Amino acid sequence: SYTIDNQALVTPVLSQMQASNIGTTITELSSFTNRFYTTTGGSDASNWLKQKWAGMATGRADIAVTQFTHTGYNQKSVILTITGTDNPSEVIVLGGHLDSTIGNTGETSRAPGADDDASGIASMTEVLRSMIANGYKPRRTIKMIGYAAEEVGLRGSQAIAQNFKANNVNVVGVMQLDMTNYKGSANDIYIYTDYTDSAQNTFVGNLITTYQPTLTIGYDKCGYGCSDHASWTAQGYYASMPFEASFSQDNPYIHTVNDTFANSGGQANHSLKFARLAASFAIELGSDGA
Numbered sequence: 001s002y003t004i005d006n007q008a009l010v011t012p013v014l015s016q017m018q019a020s021n022i023g024t025t026i027t028e029l030s031s032f033t034n035r036f037y038t039t040t041g042g043s044d045a046s047n048w049l050k051q052k053w054a055g056m057a058t059g060r061a062d063i064a065v066t067q068f069t070h071t072g073y074n075q076k077s078v079i080l081t082i083t084g085t086d087n088p089s090e091v092i093v094l095g096g097h098l099d100s101t102i103g104n105t106g107e108t109s110r111a112p113g114a115d116d117d118a119s120g121i122a123s124m125t126e127v128l129r130s131m132i133a134n135g136y137k138p139r140r141t142i143k144m145i146g147y148a149a150e151e152v153g154l155r156g157s158q159a160i161a162q163n164f165k166a167n168n169v170n171v172v173g174v175m176q177l178d179m180t181n182y183k184g185s186a187n188d189i190y191i192y193t194d195y196t197d198s199a200q201n202t203f204v205g206n207l208i209t210t211y212q213p214t215l216t217i218g219y220d221k222c223g224y225g226c227s228d229h230a231s232w233t234a235q236g237y238y239a240s241m242p243f244e245a246s247f248s249q250d251n252p253y254i255h256t257v258n259d260t261f262a263n264s265g266g267q268a269n270h271s272l273k274f275a276r277l278a279a280s281f282a283i284e285l286g287s288d289g290a
């Protein structure tokens with residue numbers, strides 16, 4: 001259920017989260033020449049993330065990091081799993097995509113993808129760091145997924161969502177973080193209402209008003225399956241996508257060489273809002289028993 005009753009667990013995790021850490025991860029990820037799904041950089045970025053998350057999880061026997069091998073291209077998705085203590089069959093998913101593009105992207109093409117979507121991966125990474133620092137252990141299972149091949153038709157998330165459905169994985173909620181650091185509009189967080197679940201979207205809004213009451217909320221639509229949340233919705237799972245701006249005011253630099261950390265302000269204050277929202281989502285849902 002969508003009751004908000006875990007303040008004692010959520011508040012310390014949120015207060016420890018810092019924009020500077022998110023900025024560091026954005027800088028690291030956007031320093032790969034590109035992260036396109038078929039290039040060496042795309043595979044290197046996947047392996048780098050796996051190693052980073054695995055290193056952060058050292059000493060936590062309940063956390064495992066794996067790569068999901070896709071058919072037809074080399075870039076692997078990265079899946080971190082925090083196995084629940086007493087209700088592990090129920091699963092919460094936080095997602096963002098690993099790949100970057102400038103359209104026709106070759107081995108030496110420069111595609112930093114700082115906002116699209118290093119910002120989402122970095123936001124999730126800060127959630128993980130603070131959860132571990134606070135010794136948080138969920139009752140349900142929490143998965144963090146860096147999807148491959150989003151830019152070429154949501155291919156990585158489609159394969160994973162289909163696999164989870166085929167294996168009857170009981171995913172109770174999904175949040176997509178794709179583009180979190182470019183504040184293009186008046187409001188702080190825009191909840192997208194198409195290709196998402198309306199009841200879960202209401203819960204997301206309530207999480208913002210409860211845990212980040214100074215933030216303002218907007219609503220908008222993409223008009224198409226604009227990111228990996230659509231892959232989960234297609235399989236009948238409940239998905240939400242909080243986004244950086246209104247549809248017409250999103251980051252104009254994406255899919256170009258100019259999608260850099262500097263062109264998102266050189267700081268990750270906007271991303272921190274989304275990281276905190278993702279943490280509150282994962283902990284509120286993750287702390288529910290069977």
Ligand SMILES: N[C@H](Cc1ccc(I)cc1)C(=O)NO
Pocket residue numbers: 116117150151178221222226227243245246247248250254
């Ligand atoms: N199509 C999306 C970018 C995108 C997503 C949402 C909105 I609103 C505007 C633009 C993409 O490139 N994701 O990687």
Ligand SMILES: [Zn+2]
Pocket residue numbers: 097116117150178179227
């Ligand atoms: Zn994206």
Ligand SMILES: [Zn+2]
Pocket residue numbers: 116151254255
């Ligand atoms: Zn994109």
